[in-house]
Amino acid sequence: MTTLPTDAAEANALADSPDRAEANRRTPDSRPPRRRRPVRTASWYVTALFICSVMVVPLLWMITIGLKSRTAVFEVPPRLLPHEFNWSNFIDGPKAINFGQLLLNSTIITVLCVLGGVLTAMMAGYALARLRFPGRKLWFYLFVGSMLLPGVVGLIPLFQLYKSIGWYDTWLPLIVPAFLGGNPLFIFLARQYFLAIPYSIDEAAKIDGAGHFRIFTQVMLPLTRPAWITMAILAFQASWNDFLNPLVYLYSSEKWPLAVGMASFISAFAGQTPDWSYYMATNLLYMLPPLIIFFAAQRYFIQGLGSLGSTTQK
Amino acid sequence: MAVTASAPPRGRRKKAPGRGGMSRNAGSDTRAAYLFIAPAIIGFTVFVVYPLIRSFYLSLTKYNGLTDPVFVGFDNFRRLFTVDPAFWPSLRATGYLVVLYVPLSLAIGLALAMFCNQRFAGVRIVRTLAYLPVVLPAVATITLWKFMLNPQVGLVNTILEKLHLPTSSWLGSSTMSMPSIVLVMLWGVGGTMIIFLAALQAVPTELYEAAKVDGAGSASVFFRITLPMISPIMLLQVILQTTAALQTFNQPKILTGGGPGFSTNVLMLSIYNNGFSNLGRIPQLGYASAQVWVLFVIIIAVIALTAKFSSLWTYSDNTPD
Numbered sequence: 001m002t003t004l005p006t007d008a009a010e011a012n013a014l015a016d017s018p019d020r021a022e023a024n025r026r027t028p029d030s031r032p033p034r035r036r037r038p039v040r041t042a043s044w045y046v047t048a049l050f051i052c053s054v055m056v057v058p059l060l061w062m063i064t065i066g067l068k069s070r071t072a073v074f075e076v077p078p079r080l081l082p083h084e085f086n087w088s089n090f091i092d093g094p095k096a097i098n099f100g101q102l103l104l105n106s107t108i109i110t111v112l113c114v115l116g117g118v119l120t121a122m123m124a125g126y127a128l129a130r131l132r133f134p135g136r137k138l139w140f141y142l143f144v145g146s147m148l149l150p151g152v153v154g155l156i157p158l159f160q161l162y163k164s165i166g167w168y169d170t171w172l173p174l175i176v177p178a179f180l181g182g183n184p185l186f187i188f189l190a191r192q193y194f195l196a197i198p199y200s201i202d203e204a205a206k207i208d209g210a211g212h213f214r215i216f217t218q219v220m221l222p223l224t225r226p227a228w229i230t231m232a233i234l235a236f237q238a239s240w241n242d243f244l245n246p247l248v249y250l251y252s253s254e255k256w257p258l259a260v261g262m263a264s265f266i267s268a269f270a271g272q273t274p275d276w277s278y279y280m281a282t283n284l285l286y287m288l289p290p291l292i293i294f295f296a297a298q299r300y301f302i303q304g305l306g307s308l309g310s311t312t313q314k
Numbered sequence: 315m316a317v318t319a320s321a322p323p324r325g326r327r328k329k330a331p332g333r334g335g336m337s338r339n340a341g342s343d344t345r346a347a348y349l350f351i352a353p354a355i356i357g358f359t360v361f362v363v364y365p366l367i368r369s370f371y372l373s374l375t376k377y378n379g380l381t382d383p384v385f386v387g388f389d390n391f392r393r394l395f396t397v398d399p400a401f402w403p404s405l406r407a408t409g410y411l412v413v414l415y416v417p418l419s420l421a422i423g424l425a426l427a428m429f430c431n432q433r434f435a436g437v438r439i440v441r442t443l444a445y446l447p448v449v450l451p452a453v454a455t456i457t458l459w460k461f462m463l464n465p466q467v468g469l470v471n472t473i474l475e476k477l478h479l480p481t482s483s484w485l486g487s488s489t490m491s492m493p494s495i496v497l498v499m500l501w502g503v504g505g506t507m508i509i510f511l512a513a514l515q516a517v518p519t520e521l522y523e524a525a526k527v528d529g530a531g532s533a534s535v536f537f538r539i540t541l542p543m544i545s546p547i548m549l550l551q552v553i554l555q556t557t558a559a560l561q562t563f564n565q566p567k568i569l570t571g572g573g574p575g576f577s578t579n580v581l582m583l584s585i586y587n588n589g590f591s592n593l594g595r596i597p598q599l600g601y602a603s604a605q606v607w608v609l610f611v612i613i614i615a616v617i618a619l620t621a622k623f624s625s626l627w628t629y630s631d632n633t634p635d
Contacts, residue, residue, distance in 0.1 A: 051443070055444055055447060059458075061469050062458050120357070127350035154362075155369075156602060244586075263568055287450050
């Protein structure tokens with residue numbers, strides 16, 4: 001299989017990839033020299049390219065639509081690149097749905113959900129992993145078991161409950177659950193992280209006279225940073241992306257988060273053709289915060305979910 | 315001191331319970347622990363226990379959300395199964411979605427994970443991009459796909475035409491509407507991939523090395539090492555993906571509104587429309603609760619069956635944790 005022209009072929013394949021530098025950096029270290037298989041390498045890159053385009057092309061096309069004029073969107077057959085660039089869509093589009101207000105709403109709701117979700121899950125995880133108390137196994141199993149409970153069961157009774165205490169059409173149904181350990185997955189993740197920390201650390205802190213509150217805030221939280229950053233990212237995503245809950249609990253459009261506002265952008269005006277170029281420009285702005293966080297904190301996404309995978313496997 | 319010494323051992327044990335080596339300051343630990351998990355316990359009671367009981371009660375009532383619920387026994391269920399013309403189609407649509415989505419999502423997710431578990435230049439880029447759609451807001455991606463699937467000006471048909479492949483009216487056709495929804499859902503397959511990737515990376519490399527020494531082919535390596543080693547994660551994924559697919563709401567709500575006909579009117583959409591529809595109809599919360607319970611029982615049954623038969627196809631090395 002290893003013949004002379006292979007090297008040239010692989011070198012070509014690498015030259016075409018944007019990662020050439022990375023590949024060169026990696027090959028010389030400890031690993032033994034790879035056997036070179038040109039057909040396989042080429043087919044890998046073709047597959048990789050295919051996967052990447054399936055994921056990226058829709059997003060690029062969204063940007064294209066966002067730049068097109070309102071009429072150019074309906075050209076048949078569609079042009080893949082816009083004729084002229086209507087940057088003004090990025091200003092007029094958001095204006096059309098009162099984007100500023102929706103963004104503010106989404107931000108407030110999300111920040112509070114992240115804060116509450118992470119804090120209460122970390123507290124519960126600390127208690128379950130590091131304190132001995134009667135009932136700790138029971139509570140752990142109940143919390144973990146509730147992960148399997150379908151959310152739909154709560155939909156109607158909770159709607160009624162919130163309505164009866166005057167929380168309908170307020171943000172409270174979206175925020176308060178986060179402050180009550182609303183995500184059992186987070187409790188589970190927090191507990192797994194806390195279990196991995198040596199107990200001698202709390203003992204040392206106790207000897208120094210620290211109480212549980214101080215151990216939690218000053219010793220444990222710094223030590224479990226990757227855990228709560230991961231959770232914060234997941235909580236951000238869940239809240240920013242949530243559609244069903246705000247749709248059910250919020251009636252007034254000035255209280256909507258972006259998810260509901262964006263959905264109404266294209267569906268509320270039934271019969272009327274939605275303004276796709278405005279919509280896609282605004283959609284991009286809606287996607288921007290999760291995109292930025294994703295690229296900034298990539299390793300936490302992978303790490304956090306990876307740890308979830310390996311701990312459930314044990 | 316003397317009093318404690320003469321006291322019967324029972325009393326002493328009560329003071330410092332010997333269960334599993336509780337520490338001497340068990341009392342203060344217990345108090346602190348319950349302070350720390352109090353929010354979670356309140357949440358569990360309010361968001362898990364209460365809704366379970368209440369929604370079951372509501373399913374046995376006629377309830378419009380304004381006047382008090384009227385107990386009607388199993389009348390809602392009888393109406394669902396025998397009278398309602400929309401119920402069986404919605405059950406069929408839900409089943410179709412699960413049967414189409416879950417195996418595809420697992421197969422593609424695993425294939426992607428295996429691909430991304432290889433070492434080659436640029437693999438991190440592929441991994442990142444494959445996961446990218448998962449982090450984007452559902453509403454944003456679903457509406458994007460709604461436009462992509464537009465029969466006249468959508469990108470999907472445009473590309474198919476350029477390649478001289480058959481096009482479709484996608485969401486407008488009652489036979490293609492559900493496959494279209496599944497297609498949109500599969501764009502988020504990176505979520506499945508990332509879990510499988512973590513599972514694959516946890517497989518000890520010695521196993522692969524041993525197989526290589528024995529001259530095993532790639533098929534037998536896959537079926538005898540990879541698949542058995544990741545089977546616990548596979549089981550978890552089957553359960554999670556199925557329960558999630560049974561509760562699909564966003565895609566049919568935004569893409570099709572349940573149509574054309576009842577082709578994509580999944581159970582969750584039907585529940586939403588019966589319970590919260592603002593189409594000028596009176597909400598039927600009791601009736602919707604009955605549908606919730608049908609869905610709930612299906613979900614529990616799926617979990618129970620998957621778990622029961624898991625020993626047949628999952629690998630366990632029987633070492634206690």
